[in-house]
Amino acid sequence: MKWRCALFQRWLPAYLDGESAPFWQRRFEAHLTACADCRLETEELQQVVERIKAHPLPEPEPAFWEAFSRELHLELAHAVPEPAPRRPWLRVPYYLLGAPVLAVLLLWFASHLTLKPTPVQNAAVAAATDQLVYAGMDDGLWQGEEFPSWDVNAVVADLSEHEREVLLKRLRF
Amino acid sequence: MTDPHLVDRAQQGDLPAFEELVKKYQKEIYGLACRLVLDLEEAKDLTQQAFLQAFIHIRDFRRQSQFRTWLFRIAINQCYNYLKNKKKYGEPTDFQEMPLPSEETPDDTLVAEEERRRLYAALGRLPAKQRAVITLKLEQGLSYDEISRVLGGSAGAARVNYCQALKTLKKHLHSEDNHEVAMRSIPAVAARISRR
Ligand SMILES: [Zn+2]
DSSP states (O other): OOHHHHHHHHHHHHHHTTOSOHHHHHHHHHHHHHOHHHHHHHHHHHHHHHHHHHSOOOOOOHHHHHHHHHHHHHHHHHOOOOOOOOOTTOOOOGGGSHHHHHHHHHHHHHHHHSOOOOHHHHHHHHHHHHHOOOTTOOOOTTTTOOSOOOOHHHHTTTSOHHHHHHHHHHHOO | OOHHHHHHHHHTTOHHHHHHHHHHHHHHHHHHHHHHHOOHHHHHHHHHHHHHHHHHTGGGOOSSSOHHHHHHHHHHHHHHHHHHHHHHTTOOOOGGGSOOOOTTOOHHHHHHHHHHHHHHHHHHTSOHHHHHHHIIIIISOOOHHHHHHHHOSOHHHHHHHHHHHHHHHHHHHHHHHHHHHHHHTSHHHHHHHHHO
């Protein structure tokens, strides 16, 4: 395969959804009119996209969503949103403090009426906390990727120094 | 009511407002989870967990992104965590658990269902994150920029991964389809498939 084709085919999916830069859209179109290999590849990728769109997941029955909402409601009713991260400009009006204070007092009162949690309950709470996935966490989802790397240098190896420079500059998005 | 209104109220602890948001996005989040973990029961559980996490952390949501994108991120983190644990404990992913046609499906839709099965099998062979990127792009209609907000990394990385994912899927589909042709040439196997 010619290096130019290898390069174009890498980016074909982005061309197909029209999300590549206008410069590249024009280059793609010009290349496609001249190259049968890339036209075939384009058609095949388009078919894959259409096949995915033609087979959405089957819609669950209304009964599924009823059970879903019922179960989730029970969990949500027992959950308490965590307080917002402290921000200096955020001042809670004093008259809104009444309810939480009352709740804390009631909880304190209730905890003295009921039995202390057993170690088993504590372990369950610890395990549940362990599984929490905090949304704002910077977990580096792309790190340790199993994707083959997009090694542009390998594709452009047969170009002159200058050509390579020009191409790499244009490749940046 | 718009998302910002509902989020406002949910941040003040208004559960019905949050449940309205759940109703609005449950289908998308469930679909995403199904695609990621390839197990309908687990997907339901993970969807509920994602909403529960969203509710607990609702006050961390600072409107730098859309609420929907924020939800996707939580859901994907839940699924990713689940898959990581599953991998750690050595349970194989079984895409056969994905829905298949019932016995009384007419013959012509059987062909379509067979095609669906092969598509799901091919998707099942992709790494979870490639499935995520394909689902977010093609089913949820996110731009590369939005995908990068969900999955982290740059919009450029999202584009590279989408291109790579689609090309890998094409390869897997090709081998699934070829496998199917080979199977159909064996009468006993073909008969078993058509009975499905
Ligand atoms: Zn070409």
